[in-house]
Amino acid sequence: MTDAVPRSRHPFLSALARIPATLALIAALLAIGVIWGGLWSPFAENPLFESVAYGLPALAEGRWWTPVTGTFFVDHPIVYPFVIASFAGLAFLEHRRGSVVALAYFGIGQLFAIFASALFLWLAAMLPWPWAQVEATMLDVGPSGGTMAGIAAAVGLLASPWRVRAWLIVLGFSFVTLFFWGSLADLEHAFAVLLVLFADRSLRVQRTTVREQRLIAFVVVLVILAVELLTLLVPTDGPFGHTDAADGSFLDVAIDVIVIAGLATGLRRGRRWAWIWTIVLATINVLTGVLLVTLAQIIGPSSLSAQVGDYNVALAQSAMWLLLLIYLVWVRRAFQARRKSTVGVSPAPSIDDVKAALRAYGGGTLSWMTTWDGNDYARTEAGGIIAYQRRAGVAIALADPLGPEASRARSVAEFIASAEHAGLIPCFFSSSQATRDAVPAGWRSIVVADDTIVDLAGLEFTGKRWNAVRTSMNRAGREEMSFRMTRLADEPWGIRQQLRAISEMWVGDKGLPEMGFTLGTLDQAEDPEVRMALAVSPSGDVDGFLSWLPVYAGDGKVRGWTLDLMRRRDGGFGPVMEFLIGSSARHFSDEGAEILSLSGAPLAHEYPPDAGAIAALSDWLAGMLEPVYGFQSLHRFKEKFHPRYETMYLLFRDESDLTRIGAGLTRAFLPDATLRQFAGAGLELVRGSGD
Structure with missing residues (x-):
């Protein structure tokens, strides 16, 4: 006989099982509403109201039980949905801290709100204050003092910075309703919130x-x-x-x-x-x-x-x-x-300073992109340099800080503070784990890509798994395709024009202009430190080309190369990209390079099964953009070279910044795109999603 396998409980039922005290209070409230008819008729008109309602008159006349009895009545049927909804804070509190703590906050908050309001009105009514004199004669019912205490206590459990924001909402609601509508219930709410505010001290402005x-x-x-x-x-x-x-x-x-x-x-x-x-x-x-x-x-x-x-x-x-x-x-x-506030300390670094820092201290696989046009540079007192772009009120730092490794954490902190003082939203795009470790506690991260790294030491295209690459290179030999590693400036005018024509044809098919920021163009390939890999047919036509960015290790040494441009001529040699990448890998390996980065395809990260909503959102975006830019297809292509993966992150303060960051990244990647081009690309997305 086999043991029975226990059934897993539904998550909703599991959540309910953790809030028994809250459910019991709601059940008691509803039961009393049914017994005394408060669910369908105004209880304030019931003869029982004065016997169970609390307030200064009830306490003055010796009805000491009313703070307890009045808690479980509601004065009008229309108020029930709001009262029940107000238990959400208490439920959250109970879920996090247990039933005893939740009941303590509810009970003490309710009693304090009732007695403090009565004492305040007793004293205030002695003054020539009409409002206090009127409210001192009022009675009230309901658990809102306890539920407001529960909401305030739940706010104190939120993570920073949401805690401060939620406190602002709770305090704003409590005191605006008190100052301008000022019922006895509003006064009780304010006292309940103040009790938790002073007891918990979770608001530290x-x-x-x-x-x-x-x-x-x-x-x-x-x-x-x-x-x-x-x-x-x-x-x-x-x-x-x-x-x-x-x-x-x-x-x-x-x-x-x-x-x-x-x-x-x-x-x-x-x-x-x-x-x-x-x-x-x-x-x-x-x-x-x-x-x-x-x-x-x-x-x-x-x-x-x-x-x-x-x-x-x-x-x-x-x-x-x-x-x-x-x-x-x-x-x-x-x-x-101010509108033109600078980020970082003076003097602002130049591109020559950036290149000098890369040669002296090295950088990541995307660091050479910081030398491209469109970037601004922030110098830090720690001796670092951070490349960033201002887009839609966001300071988007590209890759990792440059400079001594020991200065990274200080450079990150200085950049964040300087950007905030300039009125900008700071974030880091395509950063490594080291920068993720350097941002302040509480910052959020989203995976934006996987950098694909091919280790060149001992690289041989042997074995079954390299069949696709080996076959393409053998075919290139049979068809007399030639490989040339060069620099764009060293090529004759005719070759350069062919590269321009191939690139313009590729861009024309996309409906949107060439992307920027972390995706270069032939203009960036003009840099003499950028290498070009050409596949030339026997007739002298360029069938495809790649551009490679240097990856410095420090001390002026290049330890690897990062793939940027990938372009092919329509109707040319079929597996030209496999041929070019494989030949480049051999060439750089012979030169003594350690790594080859095939770069990261945005929105093409392989998420684990439990990644949740971020993975779902990224997969949806990737599916929508695939017909235009083919990020997923590119990611699958790079898998032919069996790379190892290093995660790249978007680092940001909290979720409230994501809308602005999204707008900023859109403009960073497509700075020259027009509304018509965006609309045209939208039509492409619709067509692509229907295939």
Whole structure:
């Protein structure tokens, strides 16, 4: 008798099994809603409401049980979906930290919110404050104090920088709803959030990066803008007073929207001009609030309201501008970027400096591409040089930093800081594992290609696995094809024209111009350090050619070569590419080179089975682009040479940068493509996907 094989549980059921406390609370809420009819009729109209609801009146009258009983009722059927959804934070907390911790946050958060709100209103109602006096008479039901505590605690578990961003959302929601709508529930939410904020101390604004400081300012400005729009469209009745909908000029608000949205965008990019004008605007709003308070003291609140209208919400907005003003002054060094801000220290390196660094310290298989036109260069105090391109507000560093190996980590850190101060999004494209290890903790990485390396030491095209390469070279011998390793500048005019014609024919078939950035053209092949491999027919026609970029090992020695251009003439020798690569490998091996890099085909990485969403996205993109550029076909072709693989990465701060990075890489690879060419390529993709 064989043992029964246990069935694996469905992932959804496994997730539910880890949140029993959250499910029990939701079940109790729904059960009580069914028993007392709160799921289909307003419980606030039920005679039982005053006996179970909590609030200052209930506590003052000795109904001590209400903080517990009121937790499991909901005042209106329409509120149930929102209340149940609010348990998501508690479920996440329980999943990560266990049921005991989740119940502790829920219970303590709920009780603290109820008692702190009651104490606050008891004290505030003694003042001539109409809002406090009204809310001190209110009763409430529901678990929202506990669920808000759960949400705040869950936010504290998020990874940086999402933790700060989520805290901004939670705090913004809590205090905007309190200041402008100000119900008893809004007050309870604010106290629950504040309890977790001070208990967990997971929000550490003083430790945020320059980027996060800019983002905080950006979010606060947008919150102020949203409040202005909401107070125009929705009546408010918060601690600062009452306003009616459409109480104000739509034209004034429209102008404010345009101005503030522009300033917010500038602050997000760290622009100095945006910081200056926001300071000016904030100062004007703060002075307006001070003026209103002064006039209220001189002529009385009622007389001021009669002359200038309801000014209480204006005071609330002035208070928000004051907080923003203080913050902007505090983090003023984060807003020093100008449109033409330089990256790196002066003087900026020249191409000669880059080539000298490559010869002296060596580089990776893509490092010679840093000498191409279109790149800018950042010098670091650590003695390194980083080649990068500015595209769509992104500083895209190409390959690995140049310079002494010991300076890599410092060079990476300096480049990131300098790019951020310039208002750019830093990232590293086609970088090695060493650079991946050097970026700050918390940075993300995506595999963009596999560098295909052929080791030349002892290379012999023998054995069954080399049949395809050996057959092509034998056929070339029978058809009297000749191989020549040369330099483009050394070739006569006729050969050079043939190479141009072959290349232009290849480009014309693509619908898009030649790609740049990590894919060169014949212009880059003009460099005297670039080698050209030619396949010449007996009639003198060039049937195909390759270009090879030097890979320096340091001390001025070339240790290998990287394949760049691959072009063939239509109707020429069939296996010309196998012939050219095989012959080049033999030639470089005879010269003493160690490696041959067939370079990496973008979007052609072999992912493991458990790679997840990134692999699925990359495979989809590769399938769509295959009819135009043939990346996967090229990758399969290179496998004929049995290379070993070294992974190349895109390194970036977090997922929120990917949209901009994608736009930047598109422009880096296709800087001269027009909208018509992109549209034409799109049609090619459609045709290709239908084959």
